[in-house]
Structures are given as structure tokens and as C-alpha cells.
Amino acid sequence: MLRLQIHLTLPPWIGDVVDTGKRYITDLERVGLAIELARHNIGHGHGGPFGAAVFHEDGRLVSVGVNRVVPQTCSVAHAEMMAFMSAQQRLASYRINQDGGRYTLATSAQPCCQCYGATVWAGVDELLIGARAEDVEELTEFDEGPLPADWAGELERRGIAVRRDILREQARDVLATYGRSGQHY
């Protein structure tokens, strides 16, 4: 039977990990939350070792995402995609920054080719990244897919600032923990 509805969920433990009243001001606080989400996701055995979050420029947390590919049987359910879609639903806008505010996506690891493409259209002004793609491919079996050689420059030219290597060692540690676990998603 054809499905006329698509339903995606985030895990119930999110509410225990995330402080929705906190203002996340610095790059370290923002990527730190993304890494914490990734760590909890593998701790619960609910998905891949990736977390992401969208913040308003005033530090308010707008949305979070973790990798949900396996529990949702959905190849697009990466952490960044979940965070983008959740923010767009919450703000009732297919472009997150449609209201004129500046918004940031923080992610525990460099976006894959799918999430990179989504970042171009999602309506964010900044991209903050923990681990590098080479860390992901060194420490896990995930493939980041084909990206433009100057992927960061392509985003910058579209008005999206990119900052990398934020808490990179902590982000690498989550990937390494997952890699050693023998789990494969």
C-alpha cells in the first residue's frame, strides 16, 4: 500500500540530556551539546555516533537531532537532517532564518554529502563542526560521500560561515568508542 505520510521521531531520552532553558553562546557550548547527543545515542544503542543542534543567535536552542537511520528505517535520518527538519517544523518555515534572525547548526562531525546539500537550503548562517570527515572514515566504517573539493568555500560564498575542529578530540573519542563497539548501522 502506498504510504501518504512520513513520521520521524527523536528518542525519548533527549529530554533528559538537553537543558532547553540554557543559553548556548559559545562555539564550544554548541558543538559540545552536539557531541553529548552523539555520545548518548550510541550509549542507548539507538543509532549512529552523530548529534547536531540548531541555535538562534541569542543562544536559544531551537532543535536537536541524532542519527535515526536504523530505528526509523530511513537513510536520510542523519543527525543534521533531523535537526533541520525539527527546526523547520517548530518555526513553521522551510527556511530556518526566514524571520531575519541568524541561526547556527552545530554538528559533532563534518556533514556527509547529503547533509552538506541540505545545509545549503536549510536556512542557517553558520556551520560549526567537531570531527573532520577524515576522522569519521578513519574511526568508523561510514562513507562521507562525494563533496566539492572546496566544500567550505562553497558554503561561505552562500553566506554560511564555517568553523571546524571545535572540540575535535572529544568528537573523535565518540567516533572511536563507536568504532570499537563492533556495532554497525
Ligand SMILES: [Zn+2]
Ligand atoms: Zn549526513
